[in-house]
Amino acid sequence: MPELPEVETTRRGIAPHISGQRIRRVVIRQPRLRWPIPDDLPQLLKGRKLLSVARRGKYLLLVFHHGTLIMHLGMSGSLRIVEADAAVQKHDHFELQLSNGSQLRLRDPRRFGAVLWTGQAVTDHPLLAALGPEPLDEAFDGDYLHDCGKNRRSSIKQLIMDGKTVVGVGNIYACESLFRAAIHPTRPCNRISIQRYRTLAEEIREVLAEAVTQGGTTLRDFLNGDGKPGYFAQSLRVYGRAGEPCPGCGNPIRNKTLAQRSTFYCPTCQH
Numbered sequence: 100m101p102e103l104p105e106v107e108t109t110r111r112g113i114a115p116h117i118s119g120q121r122i123r124r125v126v127i128r129q130p131r132l133r134w135p136i137p138d139d140l141p142q143l144l145k146g147r148k149l150l151s152v153a154r155r156g157k158y159l160l161l162v163f164h165h166g167t168l169i170m171h172l173g174m175s176g177s178l179r180i181v182e183a184d185a186a187v188q189k190h191d192h193f194e195l196q197l198s199n200g201s202q203l204r205l206r207d208p209r210r211f212g213a214v215l216w217t218g219q220a221v222t223d224h225p226l227l228a229a230l231g232p233e234p235l236d237e238a239f240d241g242d243y244l245h246d247c248g249k250n251r252r253s254s255i256k257q258l259i260m261d262g263k264t265v266v267g268v269g270n271i272y273a274c275e276s277l278f279r280a281a282i283h284p285t286r287p288c289n290r291i292s293i294q295r296y297r298t299l300a301e302e303i304r305e306v307l308a309e310a311v312t313q314g315g316t317t318l319r320d321f322l323n324g325d326g327k328p329g330y331f332a333q334s335l336r337v338y339g340r341a342g343e344p345c346p347g348c349g350n351p352i353r354n355k356t357l358a359q360r361s362t363f364y365c366p367t368c369q370h
């Protein structure tokens with residue numbers, strides 16, 4: 100599943116090719132994604148200039164003067180830039196044809212992605228209005244995280260994966276940041292000191308920033324490539340490494356299911 104760094108990598112990959120272009124034509128091949136693609140999009144966007152590409156959480160925001168196209172990659176979606184004559188492939192459900200002759204195509208085999216339109220302020224859209232701060236913004240820090248968690252008895256892992264607390268900390272990055280902060284994933288939120296919350300907030304920012312930086316090396320793939328930014332497996336210390344030695348103490352990494360998600364941790368280093 101694309102997580103925040105993959106979405107940010109996608110944004111950086113496509114933005115230079117589509118910002119400032121006018122929409123020549125919108126093609127909807129399969130409208131039934133997670134929600135139906137609005138059928139008036141072709142009329143709404145035809146001839147309009149795409150001003151910029153922004154991101155909020157895992158939503159990509161294609162900004163126009165008269166509104167915003169909201170895109171989500173779901174479980175399996177990817178975006179790529181192709182030439183006008185590039186053959187349409189299976190699962191290519193949506194396409195923006197641009198005035199420079201290239202096209203932005205959404206491929207999504209499992210169709211959990213989304214393409215939606217709002218003519219209102221995008222921050223008020225129901226999908227975006229309740230989102231917590233961006234982990235890389237200044238509003239997100241240990242004191243904020245401590246305020247969110249100090250009265251909750253649920254696990255710290257659930258708190259940081261809740262998009263109302265902070266956006267974009269998916270399962271992989273939750274496991275990695277808790278390992279780096281030496282906090283056990285099942286520890287109750289109300290039993291963690293503010294100092295440890297500060298360490299955790301720093302590690303969340305660090306692990307996501309590193310992943311975004313590494314994602315930058317795959318940018319060329321957005322041009323006529325498969326559009327799939329790679330996962331950053333080489334830098335993961337615990338995620339997917341059950342049974343392997345912990346990089347901190349050498350004891351085996353454990354894997355247990357917590358809130359239906361595979362959770363990787365070191366029972367010695369994390370407490």
Ligand SMILES: [Zn+2]
Nearest residue numbers: 345348365368
């Ligand atoms: Zn360890």
